[in-house]
Amino acid sequence: MPEAIKVLKAAGADLDFQEYDVNGDQYMRTGQPIPDAVWADLQKADAILFGAVGDPRVNDAAYLAGVLLRLRFELDLYVNLRPARLYDDRLSPLRREDRRKIDLLIVRENTEGLYVGMGGRFKKGTEEEVAIQEDLNTYLGVTRIIEYAFQAAKREVVMVDKSNAMTHAGALWQERWKAVAGKHPHVKTRHLYVDAASMQLVRDPTQFEVIVTGNLFGDILSDLTAELIGGMGIAPSGNVNPETRRGLFEPVHGTAPDIAGKAIVNPVGAILSASMMVRHLGQTEMAGAIESAVESALRAGECTRDLGGSLSTHEVGDAVAKRLRD
Numbered sequence: 533m534p535e536a537i538k539v540l541k542a543a544g545a546d547l548d549f550q551e552y553d554v555n556g557d558q559y560m561r562t563g564q565p566i567p568d569a570v571w572a573d574l575q576k577a578d579a580i581l582f583g584a585v586g587d588p589r590v591n592d593a594a595y596l597a598g599v600l601l602r603l604r605f606e607l608d609l610y611v612n613l614r615p616a617r618l619y620d621d622r623l624s625p626l627r628r629e630d631r632r633k634i635d636l637l638i639v640r641e642n643t644e645g646l647y648v649g650m651g652g653r654f655k656k657g658t659e660e661e662v663a664i665q666e667d668l669n670t671y672l673g674v675t676r677i678i679e680y681a682f683q684a685a686k687r688e689v690v691m692v693d694k695s696n697a698m699t700h701a702g703a704l705w706q707e708r709w710k711a712v713a714g715k716h717p718h719v720k721t722r723h724l725y726v727d728a729a730s731m732q733l734v735r736d737p738t739q740f741e742v743i744v745t746g747n748l749f750g751d752i753l754s755d756l757t758a759e760l761i762g763g764m765g766i767a768p769s770g771n772v773n774p775e776t777r778r779g780l781f782e783p784v785h786g787t788a789p790d791i792a793g794k795a796i797v798n799p800v801g802a803i804l805s806a807s808m809m810v811r812h813l814g815q816t817e818m819a820g821a822i823e824s825a826v827e828s829a830l831r832a833g834e835c836t837r838d839l840g841g842s843l844s845t846h847e848v849g850d851a852v853a854k855r856l857r858d
Contacts, residue, residue, distance in 0.1 A: 533583045535799035535849030536806040539825070542853035543818050545810055550577075554599060556587030565598025574603070579809050580780040583802070586787035597649060600782075605643050607778050609771035610673065611680050612642035612750060613808070614784060616737070616757035616767070619827040623762030623839060626737075634761055636740040639684060640750025641677040642771055644668045647747045669701045669746070671708065678712045680774060681744035688720035689713070692729045692745040692753065705746070726753070733757060758784055762830075765798030765838050768805035772812060781809040795844040798836040800826055803852060825855035 537549060552570045559565055566574070574580060585599045603609065618624055618634040626632055650666035681689045691709045695702025706723075713721045724732065726749045732739065733753065737760050745753065758767035767784035783801030791797060803826060811819035834851040835841035843851065 533581070533802055535845060535852075536581060536802040538849045539803050539822060539852050539856065540806050540810065542856040543810075543822050543825075544856075545815070545818060556590045556595070559587075559590060559595050559598075565595055566602065575607070579778075579813055581802075581806055581809055582780055582782040584782065584785065584787040586789075588789050601647065601649075603780050604771055605648070607780070608643060608773050608776070609778060609780055610641065610643045610676060611770075611772045611774065612638075612640035612747075613684075613770040613772065614638040614640060614750070614754035614757070614767070615808075616754070616761050618761045619766075620762075620830045623766075623830070624760060626760065631736050631738055634737045634757075636737060636757065637684060637742050638750055638754045638757060639677060639681040639742060639744045640754065641673060641744075641746050642750075643747075644670060644673045645747030667698065667701050667746075667748075669704050671704065674705055674708045675712060678708055678744055681742050682712060682716040682719055685719050685742040687741045688722065689716075689742045689744055690722045690724055690729070690740060692724050692726050692743055692749055694726050694749070696725060701746075729753065730756060733760070754784060762839055763798075764801070765836070766800040766804065766830075768801055768808055770805070770808045770812060777812075779809065779812045781805040781812070795846065796836055796838075797845050798838055799845050799849050800830070800835070800839075803849070821856060822852070825852045828855050 540547065550573065554566055554570060580603070585596055615637045616634055618632055621629065621632045624632045624634065646665055646667045648668045650668055651664040654662040678691065693702050693705045695706050709723065730753065733756055737757065743753065755764065758764050764785040769782055769784050771780040772778065783805050785801050788797060803822065807819045807822040829835065829848065829851045830839065833841050834843055834848065836843055836845065836848055
């Protein structure tokens with residue numbers, strides 16, 4: 533995260549940054565995932581740049597739910613944007629050169645689905661235990677995420693579900709998909725089941741522009757697309773509400789306690805998330821400049837070892853920042 537801030541300042545971002553202590557140490561000390569005073573400030577912020585949540589010392593689902601899921605759900609950040617753009621062909625595992633021009637966007641529904649936590653465990657810890665996890669889908673939630681996908685697309689929207697097996701939720705998605713698609717005749721449309729979509733993403737990801745899908749499938753597919761462009765370390769994301777203009781921006785990768793403090797963590801995911809944030813705030817030229825600086829550094833091999841380089845975390849931040857100052 534310090535490298536993302538460094539790059540923003542090098543790009544000339546005229547922003548006031550306020551850092552908050554939201555982490556495992558704070559949770560174990562107070563029992564609050566997000567302290568009340570911090571939450572009050574977060575509700576007033578123009579945007580939130582978020583590191584990651586997860587600590588091996590905290591085996592409590594309430595921690596994750598009380599941080600990231602609370603931010604997404606209570607701020608109604610119903611659009612999860614996960615772009616996948618290949619900045620350098622050498623980072624792609626695809627063998628065919630004509631399949632490497634990857635530049636797609638997954639539009640994931642972010643406040644419903646299986647992640648709302650509905651369900652429970654009956655006779656827990658016994659051989660007769662029953663576990664139920666409910667998949668919540670609403671008319672409003674499905675409609676607005678599909679509508680956003682069409683607004684984001686120039687060429688084509690592909691809707692991904694599993695309506696042949698998940699017949700109740702799938703029927704709602706299918707009905708709203710057809711209704712919203714009918715209002716956008718200038719945009720091509722396709723529907724794929726999630727297993728077929730996974731196969732097609734590996735076979736030829738260049739065929740996709742915008743994919744819209746539910747919470748669980750969007751989570752899984754975006755991890756796949758991250759690997760197609762070089763790995764989780766460079767994958768950014770944004771969580772936004774287009775109506776309230778609230779936004780939360782975070783690298784996709786989560787925490788990595790096993791390499792914390794070793795200066796080998798890849799900061800590109802955080803830097804590109806910061807780029808998404810300033811774009812959301814209306815600074816499109818600055819966002820483009822940051823992306824170009826990242827691309828230039830990656831093409832020059834100025835990267836961490838997970839991408840084949842030898843630079844430390846802060847050296848990668850310096851390499852990107854230098855290109856913005858020059």
